[in-house]
Amino acid sequence: MERPRRRYHLGLDWGTSSIKMILRDYGAPGLPSGLALVLEPEQRGLRYPSTVTLVDGRLYFGWQAEARRSAKGARVWDSIKAQAGARAGWAVPAGSSGVLLRDMVALTLAHGISLGFGFATRHADAMKAAAIMGVSVGAPEADLEVHSEEYLAASQVAYRLAMKGGFDPQGERLDRCMEALRGVRTQILPGMDTSAETRRRWLRSEVAAAMMWVYESPRIGEGAYTVVDIGAATTNASYFRIHGVNDADGVYRTKAAISFFGAESRPPGMDELGKALAQARGFGETPVQLRGQEKPLYASLAGHRDVKVVTEAIHETWAQARRNAWPRSNTLTHWDGLRYLVVGGGSTVPPLVERFVEPPGYFKGKIKGYNALHDPGRPRDLRSFPDQRPGSTPPHFTQPHTFLLVAYGLSFHPGDLPDISLPGEVPRFRREEFRRKLATSEELGYAQK
Numbered sequence: 001m002e003r004p005r006r007r008y009h010l011g012l013d014w015g016t017s018s019i020k021m022i023l024r025d026y027g028a029p030g031l032p033s034g035l036a037l038v039l040e041p042e043q044r045g046l047r048y049p050s051t052v053t054l055v056d057g058r059l060y061f062g063w064q065a066e067a068r069r070s071a072k073g074a075r076v077w078d079s080i081k082a083q084a085g086a087r088a089g090w091a092v093p094a095g096s097s098g099v100l101l102r103d104m105v106a107l108t109l110a111h112g113i114s115l116g117f118g119f120a121t122r123h124a125d126a127m128k129a130a131a132i133m134g135v136s137v138g139a140p141e142a143d144l145e146v147h148s149e150e151y152l153a154a155s156q157v158a159y160r161l162a163m164k165g166g167f168d169p170q171g172e173r174l175d176r177c178m179e180a181l182r183g184v185r186t187q188i189l190p191g192m193d194t195s196a197e198t199r200r201r202w203l204r205s206e207v208a209a210a211m212m213w214v215y216e217s218p219r220i221g222e223g224a225y226t227v228v229d230i231g232a233a234t235t236n237a238s239y240f241r242i243h244g245v246n247d248a249d250g251v252y253r254t255k256a257a258i259s260f261f262g263a264e265s266r267p268p269g270m271d272e273l274g275k276a277l278a279q280a281r282g283f284g285e286t287p288v289q290l291r292g293q294e295k296p297l298y299a300s301l302a303g304h305r306d307v308k309v310v311t312e313a314i315h316e317t318w319a320q321a322r323r324n325a326w327p328r329s330n331t332l333t334h335w336d337g338l339r340y341l342v343v344g345g346g347s348t349v350p351p352l353v354e355r356f357v358e359p360p361g362y363f364k365g366k367i368k369g370y371n372a373l374h375d376p377g378r379p380r381d382l383r384s385f386p387d388q389r390p391g392s393t394p395p396h397f398t399q400p401h402t403f404l405l406v407a408y409g410l411s412f413h414p415g416d417l418p419d420i421s422l423p424g425e426v427p428r429f430r431r432e433e434f435r436r437k438l439a440t441s442e443e444l445g446y447a448q449k
Contacts, residue, residue, distance in 0.1 A: 006129035010116035011036075011410030012109065012137050013206070016081040016232030016271060017291060017345070018047035019062070019112050020403055023119050023385070024411040027127070033416050036408055037385045038397045039119050047403055048115075052077040052104055054096060057173050061111045064170065078288050079271060080104050082233035085140065090150045096174065102150060107169045107177055109137065109158035114168035119385060135159055136410040138206040140234045140265045144422045146203040149194050153185075155202045156192065160184045201414055207236045207263045208420070209409030210343070213401070215242055215258055215418060216408075219377030222255055224338045228318050228356060229405065230346025231269045235314045237321035238263035239338075245419060257419035262325025264317050270294065270345040273310045273352075280304035298349050311355060314346065319360035326362070328423065335359075337369040341376055343402045376401070379408065 007026040013019065021039040028035040041048045042063050053065035054075040060068050069076050075095060084090050084101040092101050117133050124131035139151045146152075161167045161184055169177045210229055214220050222242050229236040239261045244254040274287030274294060280301040290297065301307050329335065342353045359367050378401065383394035 003124075003128060003130040005132050006124045006127060008120040008123075008131055008133040009411055009413045010113065010120070010133055010135045011209075011407045011412070012112050012116065012135055013209075013407035013410060014081060014109060014112065014137060015050060016079045016234075016269070017288075018050055018232075018403075019108075020046055020407040021048070021112065021116050022404065022407040022411040023116055023123070023133075024413070025123065026413070027124075027129070031381050033381065033412060035383050035394060036379065036381045036411050037119070037123070037383050037394060038399075038404065039116065039385055041115050046399070048112075050078075050080060050108065052080060052108060054174060057175070058171055059107065059169050059174055059177055061108060061170055062115075077104055079233065080108060082267075082271060085148075085151065085233075099174070099178065102154060103178065103181055105150075106154045106157045106161070106181060109154055110161040110167065111169055113158055113162035114170070117163060123385075133163065134413060135202075136204050136209075136412075136414065137202065138209055138406050138410055139203045140236065141205045141207070144205040144208045144238070144260055144263050145196070146199045146205055148203075149192075151203055152194060152199050153189060153192060156188055157181065157184050159202075160188060204410055204414075205263075205265075206406045207238045207265055208260065208422075210236070210405040211238065211240060211258055211260075212409035212412060212417070213379060213405040214341070214373075214376055215255075216379035216381070217377040218380060219375070220373075224335055225341070225373070226318070226321070226338060226359075227341045227343065227405075228346075229344040230314060230342065230352070231344045232271045233269045234265055234267050235269050235317040235346070236263070236265040236344075237318040239321055239325035257421070259421040260423050261328045262321050262323070262423055264321040264324060266317055268310050268313050273298075273307070273314070273346075276304070276306035276310045277301055279306050294345070295349050298351055302351055311352065314352070315355050315360065318356065322360050322363060324423065332363075332366050333368075335363065335367050338363075338367050339371055339373040341373040343405055345403075347402045382408065 009024045011022045023037045023039055024034050025037055026034040038046055040046050044063055048062045049066050051065040053060045053068045055068045055071045068074055084105050090102040094101050094104050113135055120131040120133045137155045139146045139148055161180060167180050210227060214225060224241050226239045241259050242255055243257055244252055245256045246252050271287045274290045277297045278285045278290055340356055342356055346352050358364050359370050382397045384397045386394040
């Protein structure tokens with residue numbers, strides 16, 4: 001007897017230093033968008049290393065790659081996202097004969113998708129169902145629209161490898177991985193649809209994705225917000241408003257939409273800060289070796305010239321997002337009550353977070369009620385992946401949230417997002433405009449995958 005299908009959607013936040021994944025179970029009862037299950041591969045935490053290691057002709061990813069980092073003859077790739085995506089180095093040789101960075105990107109994503117589908121299959125098996133799974137991948141885009149065809153190609157190739165071909169590159173020979181890549185690319189790339197609508201189905205700006213946590217949290221009301229996500233390679237910042245809308249029948253819905261006024265996404269991030277800290281310390285360490293040690297080091301080295309330069313550059317990304325937002329809402333009273341939230345790796349360094357206690361530039365000293373959003377709360381649907389038993393209820397996820405915002409936003413199927421207006425769609429702000437009906441998700445191009 002054929003099993004019923006159970007629908008899942010994987011939010012894959014491929015970061016420079018780690019991958020974070022949330023699997024949305026659309027078959028869960030009680031909530032319209034199901035449950036968001038936090039994945040912890042190998043039971044070793046939600047931050048799965050983005051490391052790739054080549055040993056004896058075989059590729060390894062994540063914790064297995066880390067375990068082989070010091071093996072004889074090992075070739076280790078750290079920060080592939082920064083090298084390929086953030087620095088537009090997709091076609092740069094990866095350091096192994098005939099292999100480019102775009103190949104490593106596609107294989108890393110294929111492994112992540114394989115991991116996610118493994119969790120989905122286990123979960124569905126416990127329900128005597130067959131898993132079907134879609135995927136959304138995050139991309140660092142400054143204006144919230146995804147323009148990169150490289151991210152689109154890598155995501156589609158990785159999905160075809162993992163889901164259609166059942167190929168997980170973990171532990172496979174490099175030559176077999178490259179053969180599999182060539183076969184899938186031959187099928188996909190010649191006729192690949194590169195329209196904005198297709199990009200929206202597969203990809204989502206990391207800045208926009210991170211806002212869904214704030215939107216869905218029961219502790220967050222309507223108003224103006226700014227969020228700064230200090231990641232490994234880039235800093236993402238945005239200014240937006242959560243507000244109500246009038247339905248077509250005239251019924252007013254509170255907290256029903258998000259309008260983005262401005263955003264910015266660019267280097268530097270924590271890797272550059274780690275490099276500056278290493279230079280200031282003078283012990284010859286690399287940023288990778290200093291990951292996790294930034295808090296104590298920053299406390300003692302914040303005054304060093306190199307550290308100050310990176311700190312100011314991170315702050316300037318946030319300031320630029322404010323400048324991008326200003327033309328669409330250029331009256332100070334519009335920003336009264338602005339609340340700020342710092343997340344990502346940078347949020348673990350208190351002296352760095354203190355740089356945001358005052359609004360930037362023209363806003364400084366002029367915004368009434370400017371305050372930190374110390375705890376954004378947790379969305380009702382966020383759960384730990386269960387030790388699944390038929391009929392059991394997944395437990396609430398209680399660990400720190402700071403690294404999960406992007407993965408959570410990506411876990412929504414594009415058709416289930418709220419009404420979203422991107423900066424180019426937001427006219428000059430007038431308070432009454434936020435009672436109009438904004439563009440629907442269908443009008444914005446969020447079609448079914």
